[in-house]
Amino acid sequence: MLTLEEDVDAHALRRQGWTISAIARHLGRDRQTIRDYLSGTRVPGQRREAPDAFVPFVEYCRRRLADDPHLWATTLFDEVRELGYQGGYSTFTRGLRRHEVRPHCEPCHATKGRDVAVIAHPPGEEIQFDWLELPTPPGEWGVGEHAHLLVGALAHSGRWRAVLAECEDFPHLVQALDAVVRKLGGTARRWRFDRMATVCYPSSGQVTAAFAPVAKYYGVGVDICPPRRGNRKGVVEKANHSEAQRWWRTVPDGLSVEQAQSGVDKLAARMDERRRTVDGVKVTVAELAAAEPLLELPLRPFAAELAVERTVTPQGLVSFEGNFYSVPPGLPGVRVRVVHRLGEDVLSISTAGRAVIARHRRAPRGAGQTVRDAGHVVALERKVLESFSDRAPCKSKVRRPPSEAALDEAERLRDRQATGSTAERVVIDLSHYAAVADRLRSVPAPKEENKE
Incomplete structure (x- = not known):
């Protein structure tokens, strides 16, 4: 050049x-x-561009992506390599973008390339809630394919807190909501959700009759996001990303639910140290959150009835929220229901037929306590003692030859085998064959009938 x-x-x-x-x-x-x-074929200051190896494959890629707009570029790259493409993967993807081969998908690009309005979030105005489903939880949790984490974030300051739940049904949602707002130190004036079925009717966005009393109890309004508009609750969505990448990816096997909850609480506290600039002044998220005017919370959670199924251990115990509670003896391996009304200090354990078999004082969540009823302890000890015997254990190093009765029975079996008492006689002596042959020689020939 x-x-x-x-x-x-x-x-x-x-x-x-x-x-x-x-x-x-x-x-x-x-x-x-x-x-x-x-x-004039070449111009000074400009290098001659090498021939674009992607050009011959543009039409093929365009047709393939017209059939399947979400086809992975790696899959398409494997196909064009078999057709003779010699370039690398980065050159191939650059060609896809330069020639605009992939068609536009409106649902996947709902906010990409558009003007985005800045939504004002006054202090203490809104808390954004969202369920975060985390794949492949530790097997000891017994929650299935996903762990369930309810995340709540103050829209103004960005402070967030999260609570692990066993599932996403209505009682667990209410329990997790109460725990999140208490971790935040109060509640904002409005709660924002996406279209989860436990809060609203997904088709219309109207609040359900079951959740309306919950909002009244805490004195808050409820806002529902438009469908497929994740940016409307972007504060909690960003918190979800932090939890998934900075906490969940490092959760080891063998960790209990309570230990995992402690880990996410520590991460939330560290995230309060993030810095923000408000009106030219540098502050932290914790300082912004402390200045938010939050509403006071009721003394007790909303009285939703929480019911879960558990299996009785051989020791006559039932696990619930990091503690163990006793049941009467004789039920190891039986499925029972643990029923707890939020806000109350007692819980009950019933059979599948709803017959209450135990009632206990509820221990603090994750305390690791074993709560036993005195009557259950006495009954269990009596049951265990009844199964024992005061006789001395049998000795293993002794000599005990077969008895006379056993020897007589063995001799009878030998005689039975020798006499051939089975259905088909077994011949073991050739003299029997000779006797049969002699009898056949002496048998007269059959008489012929007279022919007329």
Whole structure:
């Protein structure tokens, strides 16, 4: 490539009558290069672009992506490699973007490339809630394919707190909501949700009759996001990303639910140290959250009835929220129901037929306590003692030959085998064959009938 100065010199020397070979020797360039610049085929300051190896495959890629707009680029790359494409993967994806081969998908690009309005969030105005489903939880949790984390974030300051729940039904939602707002130190004036079925009717966005008393109890309004508009609750969505990448990816196997809850609480406290700039003043998220005017919470949670199924252990215990509660003996392996009304200090354990078999004082969640009823302890000890015997254990190193009765029975079996008392007699002596042959020789021939 010639510089602008070299291009000027080449044109000047050419006008002075120099040959192309002389100009090439003078500038130290190739003759074909000088010829291209003098003819205008090449322009100084611009490199000659190499032929685009992607161009022959543009139409094929366009047709494939028209059939399947969400086809992975790696899959399409494997296909064009088999068709003779020699470039690398990064060159291939760059060609897809440059030629705009992939068609536009409106649901997937609802906010991409558009003007985005800035939504004002006054202090203490809104809390955004969202369920975060986390895949492949530890098997000891017994929650299935996903763990369930309810996240609540103050829209103004960005402070968030999260609570693990066993499932996403209505009682667990109410329990998790109460726990989140208490961790935040109060509640904002409005709660924002996406279209979860436990809060509203997904088709219309209207609040359900079951959730309306909950909002009245805490004195808040309820806002429902438009469908497929995740940006409307972007504060909690960003918190979800932090929890999934900074906490959930590092949760090891064998960790209990209570230990995992402690881990997410520590992460939330660290995230309060994030810095923000408000009106030119640098503050932290914790300082912003402390200045938010939050509403006071009721003394007790909303009285929703929480019911879960558990299996009785061989020790006559039932696990619930990090504690163990006793049941009467004789029920190991039986499925029972633990029923707890939120806000009350007692819980009950019933059978599948709803017959209450135990009632206990509820221990603090995750305390690791074992709550036993005195009557259950006595009954269990009596049951265990009844199964024991005061006789001395049998000795294993003794000599006990077969008895006379056993020997007689063995002899009878041998005789039975020798006499062939089975359905088909077994011949073991050839003399039997000779006797049968003699009898056949003495049998007279059958008489022939007279023919008329």
